[in-house]
Amino acid sequence: EPEVTQTPSHQVTQMGQEVILRCVPISNHLYFYWYRQILGQKVEFLVSFYNNEISEKSEIFDDQFSVERPDGSNFTLKIRSTKLEDSAMYFCASRRSRQGDDEQYFGPGTRLTVT
Amino acid sequence: QKEVEQNSGPLSVPEGAIASLNCTYSDRGSQSFFWYRQYSGKSPELIMSIYSNGDKEDGRFTAQLNKASQYVSLLIRDSQPSDSATYLCAVNKGSARQLTFGSGTQLTVLP
Numbered sequence: 730e731p732e733v734t735q736t737p738s739h740q741v742t743q744m745g746q747e748v749i750l751r752c753v754p755i756s757n758h759l760y761f762y763w764y765r766q767i768l769g770q771k772v773e774f775l776v777s778f779y780n781n782e783i784s785e786k787s788e789i790f791d792d793q794f795s796v797e798r799p800d801g802s803n804f805t806l807k808i809r810s811t812k813l814e815d816s817a818m819y820f821c822a823s824r825r826s827r828q829g830d831d832e833q834y835f836g837p838g839t840r841l842t843v844t
Numbered sequence: 845q846k847e848v849e850q851n852s853g854p855l856s857v858p859e860g861a862i863a864s865l866n867c868t869y870s871d872r873g874s875q876s877f878f879w880y881r882q883y884s885g886k887s888p889e890l891i892m893s894i895y896s897n898g899d900k901e902d903g904r905f906t907a908q909l910n911k912a913s914q915y916v917s918l919l920i921r922d923s924q925p926s927d928s929a930t931y932l933c934a935v936n937k938g939s940a941r942q943l944t945f946g947s948g949t950q951l952t953v954l955p
Contacts, residue, residue: 760940760941762940762942762943764943770947771932771945771946771947771948772888772932772934772943772945773945774942774943774944777938777940777941777942779940784939784940785938785939785940785942787942818887820887820888822943824941829895831875831876831878831893831895831936831941832878832890832893833878833890833941833943834890835880835887835888835889835890836887837886837887838886838887
């Protein structure tokens with residue numbers, strides 16, 4: 730069964746450094762998402778991406794964040810200058826673009842630790 | 845008012861019993877509703893989606909939706925210890941159908 734994959738599973742970085750989190754969505758899906766979950770808190774939407782551009786973003790997704798689909802398979806989230814409060818699990822999700830089917834499937838996540 | 849509200853629990857049920865999980869949402873325009881299961885340290889796993897009023901059954905799981913009351917529930921029949929997890933209610937919104945999650949209900953099934 731196709732699944733969303735993410736790399737790395739765990740990233741440790743120092744405050745102020747740039748990180749890139751990678752995702753490979755399910756191959757026939759057209760909508761891609763990033764969510765984050767700070768330890769002990771709820772899953773929060775960051776950004777959605779469709780047709781090679783951002784379609785929606787939350788207040789969390791400020792100028793420090795960017796997303797890109799550099800090729801036909803990868804979908805990346807870049808954090809330019811990490812802060813301690815960026816420590817969280819980051820989940821990629823994807824969805825087919827099909828009438829009446831809004832199901833999103835999540836990858837295993839990347840645990841980001843900023844020290 | 846929170847957009848998606850769930851009882852945080854913890855909810856404990858004996859093995860073989862029915863577990864009942866509840867969720868309310870604030871946006872009357874919401875169209876699609878989902879239940880995800882999340883084991884500790886893992887990602888959300890989709891277990892049920894429901895789009896119209898009424899019940900939807902899939903194996904031991906039944907989702908119930910009442911749009912007039914803005915209420916979604918999940919029943920787990922014949923609960924197993926492996927069902928012990930946090931259950932997340934999610935509602936989609938916006939043109940991109942991004943998900944808004946509740947804070948989750950922690951379920952423990954006691955052997």
